[in-house]
Amino acid sequence: MRSRVSWIAVTLVTLALAALAPRSAEAQQATFPDRPIRMVFGFAPGGSGDLAARLLADIASKVLGQRVVVENRTGANGMIAAEAIARSPADxxxxLFCTTGNMTIITELPGTKLSVDPATELSAVGQLLRSTFGLVVRQQSPWRTTQDVIDAARAKPGTLTFASPGVGSVQHLSGELLSQKTKTSMVHVPYRGSQAAILDITSGQTDFMITNLGDVIPHIRQGTLRLIALGDPLGRQFFPDAPMIGDVVPGFETYAWFGLCGPRGLPPAVVQRWEEAIRTAVNDPQVSRKLLDNGMVPAFQDAAGLARTMDENRRGYREVIRAANIRAE
Incomplete structure (x- = not known):
């Protein structure tokens, strides 16, 4: 009898604990966040991406009720930061303040050694902004339209040069995409960073560059560079009358984005809280003004939208990379 009573007691306790388990999980999600939060960015302080991360962190601190601290962990094209978040608890x-490069290009670039796979070990949380792109030439260039650039490339195959801040950058793949879609042969000239590339365009060492407007708007306004056309419609926030590259080259579109990613398996309730924080930042007039002043366009996407964008980016970059036989240096 004593044995039977003990068995019944154990069974009742087990059933009670099982009933409470889901509530405990829900309670944990409901209390997020219960301590300070770290937002890791894979590049050095001082750039436009770092500025955007800190703007988001300030707003998120207010929305979430906990301090959000930006941590710069540089190296391996942002992958050291990506690995740190992939290995973190999914709470x-x-x-990760993530970017086009370390979430979509690096996964498709042969020769890249990945400590984690962003496509499977990280998940989208939401997009904060787009970095819109444009095709620029030096002010003294005879070219004034996208068609002028294409005609010049066809007239002298293999001689027209386009600059980028490095192999596998969005700028590099944008130039390759233009070459592929127009069936022209152009020469890629990689530099160590955007400023060195822009300097050589203004001095006539290279012919053109398709790059983020944030880096070249001051040069365009000062008259040292000429904007030929835009890579996506959001660029009309800055240059309302500028034509699109896609007007001449059907299907051409290029841009970069910044947003938030997290470890795989983030609870939906946690993702929703972060989406709220990102949306609040995008709708904040001061944040929007600071982003626009630095050549970035506030552009919210929820987790599902950013996940679709990343899938589309990977497919598109994979095609460009394979067609041009690009490998990591």
Whole structure:
């Protein structure tokens, strides 16, 4: 009898604990965040991406009720930061301020050694902004339209040069995409960073560059560079009357984005809280003004939207990379 009573007691306790388990999980999600949060960015302080991360962190601190600290962990084209977040608990207290490059290009670039796979070990949380692109030439260039650039490339195959801040950058793949879609032969000239590339365009060492407007708007306004056309419609926030590259080259579109990613398996309730924080930042007039002043366009996407964008980016970049036989240096 005593044995039977003990068995019944154990069974009742087990059933009670099982009933409470889901509530405990829900309670944990409901209390997010319960401590300070770190937002890891894979590049050095001082750039436009770092500025955007800190703007988001300030707003998120208010929305979430906990301090959000930006941590710069540089190296390996942003992959050291990506690995740190992929290895973190999936509770929302550690997130990655992620970019086009370290979430979509690096996964498709042969020769890249990845410590983690962003496509499977990280997940989208939401997009904060787009970095819109444009085709620029030096002010003294005879070219004034996209068609002029294409005609020049066809007239002298293999001689027209386009600059980029490095192999596998969005700028590099944008130039390759233009070459592929127009069936022309152009020469890629990689530099160590955007400023060195822009300097050589203004001095006539290279012919053109398709790059983010944030880096070249001051040069365009000062008259040292000429904007030929835009890579996506959001660029009309800055240059309302500028034509699109896609007007001449059907299907051409290029841009970069910044947003938040997290470890795989983030609870939906945590993702929703972060989406709220990102949306609030995008709708904040001061944040929007600071982003626009630095050549970036506030552009919210929820987790599902950013996940679709990343899938589309990977497919598109994979095609360009394979067609041009690009490998990591």
């Amino acid at each position: 929302g207290h550690s997130v």
